[in-house]
Amino acid sequence: MTVSLFARTVVAVAAVAALVGGCSAAPSSAPTARTTQAAAPAVDNDLESDYKTVIRNVLPSVVQIEASNSLGSGIVYDAQGHVVTNAHVVGGENAFKVTVATGEAALGAKLVSSYPEQDLAVIKLDSVPDGLKPARFGDISKVEVGQIVLAMGSPLGLSSSVTQGIVSATGRTVSEGRAGGGTGATIANMVQTSAAINPGNSGGALVNLDGEVIGIPTLAATDPELGGSAAPGIGFAIPVSMVRTVADQIVKSGRVTDSGRAALNITGRTFLDDEYRPAGVAVVEVPADGAAAKAGIRPGDVITKVDDSEITTLTSLAEALAGRGPGERVTVTYVRAGATRTAAVTLGEI
Secondary structure (H helix, E strand, O other), X not given: OEEEEOOEOOOOOOOOOOOOOOOOOOOOOOOOOOOOOOOOOOOOHHHHHHHHXXXXXXXXXXXXXXXXXXXXXXXXXXXXXXXXXXXXXXXOOOEEEEEOOOOOOOEEEXXXXXXXXXXXXXXXXXXXXXXXXXXXXXXXXXXXXXXXXXXEEOHHHOOOEEEEEEEEEEEEEEEOOOHHHOOOOEEEEEEEEOOOOOOOOOOOEEEOOOOXXXXXXXXXXXXXXXXXXXXXXXXXXXXXXXXHHHHHHHHHHOOOOOOOOXXXXXXXXXXXXXXXXXXXXXXXXXXXXXXXXXXXXXOOOEEEEEOOEEOOOHHHHHHHHHOOOXXXXXXXXXXXXXXXXXXXXXXXXX
């Protein structure tokens, strides 16, 4: 599966058109009895009311972020003007224009810190406008498949846009590419959603019907058979637990001080077999005080498995470690001088 980043790389305003369809009811087939069928309501009034309440409460916390050649979204993190977004939205820039949902003039903002390893970043408004409303953040452990969610952001430059869907899956591990400004991050425990995610939605809010942010929309699957276009209804959001972990550290310390991400502490490259197919990760460097070195892994070894996960590329190795934490023990299978060996490794930290 491939994924697309959803910061918009060209700032533009799109024109949209809506198609409205209708249907007609078939006549009754009973000739001797007169029946009356009440028209079904177009929507459930209670659900519609819930939608309106959530949108009214959350949209003031969602902003549009404009860099020199990209556009994305962000979430107001606190009353001091911190805004959390995706690292690929800020790119390598330090200054931004931020437009809040109330439609006021764009505000200046500066980068506090970016953490590409998790595709998250925090920026800070140069001045805090009256009425700036921090978002409310939910509990990822309470997110369930089938739960109704709304995605809010600035798709195609259309600020304060809302789409709806459900949580399609939880616990997804997804790797993003480096094309189009991507960070190459491998992100664990992502929330998969059917809510439409389009260019410009990156960094915005995925919220539940209690008005709580449960994730940051970041990626969408792409279908090679559609020429690399986004696959409808398959989007991914960084879970709120990771958003808060990273943002809290950046706000407090100006950087991420504790990644919580496991590592073998090696430098490696994808190993190709005799038929030029990816067949493992060749170890290039092993720091003496790292996890792999302590377990006896050396330069020249080729890692082929972590526990039961087959390792064929650097990406597959990152995915195998993404759901792990520093201090966890894994069994690493590797090949040295043609012989297959195993090592018990206590994982280190990125």
